[in-house]
Amino acid sequence: MPELPEVEVVKNFLKSNFQKKKIIKVKIINKNLRFEIQSIIKTKLTNLIITKIYRRGKYLILLLENNLSLMIHLGMTGYFRMTNEENRKKHDHLIFYFCSKVLIFNDVRKFGFIKLYNFEELNDSKHLKDMGPEPFSDGFNLNYFTKKIKRKCSVKNLLMNQKFVAGLGNIYCSEILFDAGVNPEKICNELSKKQIEKIILSTRRILEKAINFGGTTIKNFVVNNEKIGYFKNKLKVYGKENQSCPRCKSLAKIQRIKQSGRSTFLCTKCQN
Numbered sequence: 001m002p003e004l005p006e007v008e009v010v011k012n013f014l015k016s017n018f019q020k021k022k023i024i025k026v027k028i029i030n031k032n033l034r035f036e037i038q039s040i041i042k043t044k045l046t047n048l049i050i051t052k053i054y055r056r057g058k059y060l061i062l063l064l065e066n067n068l069s070l071m072i073h074l075g076m077t078g079y080f081r082m083t084n085e086e087n088r089k090k091h092d093h094l095i096f097y098f099c100s101k102v103l104i105f106n107d108v109r110k111f112g113f114i115k116l117y118n119f120e121e122l123n124d125s126k127h128l129k130d131m132g133p134e135p136f137s138d139g140f141n142l143n144y145f146t147k148k149i150k151r152k153c154s155v156k157n158l159l160m161n162q163k164f165v166a167g168l169g170n171i172y173c174s175e176i177l178f179d180a181g182v183n184p185e186k187i188c189n190e191l192s193k194k195q196i197e198k199i200i201l202s203t204r205r206i207l208e209k210a211i212n213f214g215g216t217t218i219k220n221f222v223v224n225n226e227k228i229g230y231f232k233n234k235l236k237v238y239g240k241e242n243q244s245c246p247r248c249k250s251l252a253k254i255q256r257i258k259q260s261g262r263s264t265f266l267c268t269k270c271q272n
């Protein structure tokens with residue numbers, strides 16, 4: 001499932017090609033996604049300029065003229081491809097026509113969605129309302145972290161919680177905690193100040209690196225019809241069960257454990 005770095009890569013692609021561009025026409029091919037595509041978007045979006053494209057957590061946001069906005073979630077397999085003319089593929093859902101380009105949303109598994117909001121309603125939507133700070137924002141700091149950890153959950157589950165911090169998922173939580181040298185099962189109110197500082201630093205470092213490498217491909221992460229995700233080659237622990245730890249080498253093997261039904265990968269020698 002795309003996490004913050006993958007969504008950021010898609011955002012950068014959309015931004016460089018479609019920000020400030022006018023939507024000439026919208027065509028719905030198949031409205032069945034996680035939420036049905038509202039047929040009203042065909043008329044509402046016609047002839048509007050996309051004024052801004054940004055990311056919030058794992059959501060893509062397109063701001064448009066007339067105080068409208070589109071929220072897009074890629075689900076498991078959602079992707080956009082840009083073409084010069086309409087060339088349809090199986091599992092295409094929506095087509096945006098621009099002056100000289102066509103942008104198509106395709107989603108095989110149909111867990112993604114595209115929703116229209118008035119701009120005023122966007123931040124109060126159920127998807128964004130309680131979302132925690134962005135990991136790169138000033139609000140994600142030692143003070144915030146310390147205030148929020150007065151509960152008994154594991155540090156991995158804390159980082160996975162979108163209300164605590166936006167955009168992290170299963171892959172990056174394993175990588176971040178390995179980088180920080182913190183055991184994912186550690187109860188968060190037992191973290192030292194130093195460990196918290198390391199987690200914040202590692203969060204930013206790992207995400208930034210992943211964005212620079214075009215995200216991670218585990219199954220199929222696609223941008224503009226190209227499978228990308230070179231950060232997969234940089235993963236240190238995720239999916240590396242029984243391989244030797246890249247930090248302590250021969251001392252220990254990477255272990256896989258289950259936390260809230262999800263796999264976590266760690267080195268018990270390097271993470272405590």
Ligand SMILES: [Zn+2]
Pocket residue numbers: 245246247248249252267268269270271
């Ligand atoms: Zn190790």
